[in-house]
Amino acid sequence: MPFSKPKGAITVDVDGFWTYLQSYGLDTPDHADPIYQLALPRMAALLSELDIRATFFVLGKDLETSQNQDLIRQLSNAGHEIGSHTYHHYLNFRHLSKEEMEDEIAQTEVAIEKCVGCKPVGIRAPGWNCDETMLQLLEARGYLYDSSVFPSPVIWSMKKVYQSIVRLQGRKTANTPTPFLHGFAPLNPYNPDLNAIWRRGKGRIVELPVSATNILRVPYYSTFYHLLGQRSFDCVDRRYRSTRDYLNFIFHPIDFTDRSECGALGKDLSFPGFSVPWKKKYDYFSELLRALKTRYELTTAEELARSFSGKS
Numbered sequence: 001m002p003f004s005k006p007k008g009a010i011t012v013d014v015d016g017f018w019t020y021l022q023s024y025g026l027d028t029p030d031h032a033d034p035i036y037q038l039a040l041p042r043m044a045a046l047l048s049e050l051d052i053r054a055t056f057f058v059l060g061k062d063l064e065t066s067q068n069q070d071l072i073r074q075l076s077n078a079g080h081e082i083g084s085h086t087y088h089h090y091l092n093f094r095h096l097s098k099e100e101m102e103d104e105i106a107q108t109e110v111a112i113e114k115c116v117g118c119k120p121v122g123i124r125a126p127g128w129n130c131d132e133t134m135l136q137l138l139e140a141r142g143y144l145y146d147s148s149v150f151p152s153p154v155i156w157s158m159k160k161v162y163q164s165i166v167r168l169q170g171r172k173t174a175n176t177p178t179p180f181l182h183g184f185a186p187l188n189p190y191n192p193d194l195n196a197i198w199r200r201g202k203g204r205i206v207e208l209p210v211s212a213t214n215i216l217r218v219p220y221y222s223t224f225y226h227l228l229g230q231r232s233f234d235c236v237d238r239r240y241r242s243t244r245d246y247l248n249f250i251f252h253p254i255d256f257t258d259r260s261e262c263g264a265l266g267k268d269l270s271f272p273g274f275s276v277p278w279k280k281k282y283d284y285f286s287e288l289l290r291a292l293k294t295r296y297e298l299t300t301a302e303e304l305a306r307s308f309s310g311k312s
Helices: 017-023 034-050 060-064 066-077 098-116 132-140 153-168 180-184 222-228 230-243 259-266 278-295 301-309
Strands: 007-014 055-058 081-084 196-200 246-251 297-299
Touching (some): 007 034, 007 278, 007 301, 017 259, 034 066, 034 259, 034 278, 055 060, 060 066, 060 098, 066 098, 081 098, 081 301, 098 132, 132 196, 153 180, 222 230, 222 246, 246 278
Parallel strands (some): 007 055, 007 246, 007 297
């Protein structure tokens, strides 16, 4: 039966807390992870309440502990898709050698299959830092889709600013900007050119770009709510839902926790929205998800890609 509404997916980049510390050039002590202890269970409960199936892109490294494996297995058993976010979350992913890149992909396949019983069919590169080498590897390994292209030049600008701020603070970061031309990629699903991921081509793999508005290509994802403030983001939200018939909305689990819950572990972290009480964020995103469910037929990224490619 065809969808009665435009198709859309809620996708979640499950970045362990250590990835944020690493990104800001901070020490990554071996503590219990508030992402898995607090944030993910809250997200799972909310999605269950709203009867929404989502796609969770997980890191192979985070599946090294049995507690994390149990939670991801529960998500899978609840009908959510488990995709790959690579193994070590290298934010300079596109600068790795081909061999290093393939090892990251292959290791994560093994970890996910061991956890949930099947290999991932989709992937999102850390920080959307993808390139043609990655795309060719995914095509050769039989992936159905990639969801690493963010078709907004704003993202490139944000990363350049972030990089400068961290350096001014005297810290190092591997968080490199995404390729500038990715900001002008198609706004809807497409088969990419294997030699130029940002344009249409004859690749078998499906590219599911992250959501951005028409014309101005304003990013439409949870972190932008924190950066713009509620009033401005509400304007972007209304514009998006009234004009776009495709959705690939990203959440990060850190949206469902806050600094006060993380103690010493998060005292030096300045991630957008991290100081906002988690309950305030939870309430806002609950209403946003309800609105998105009204507007779109929400499904997993896998099913979204299959509906585009015609594969069953």
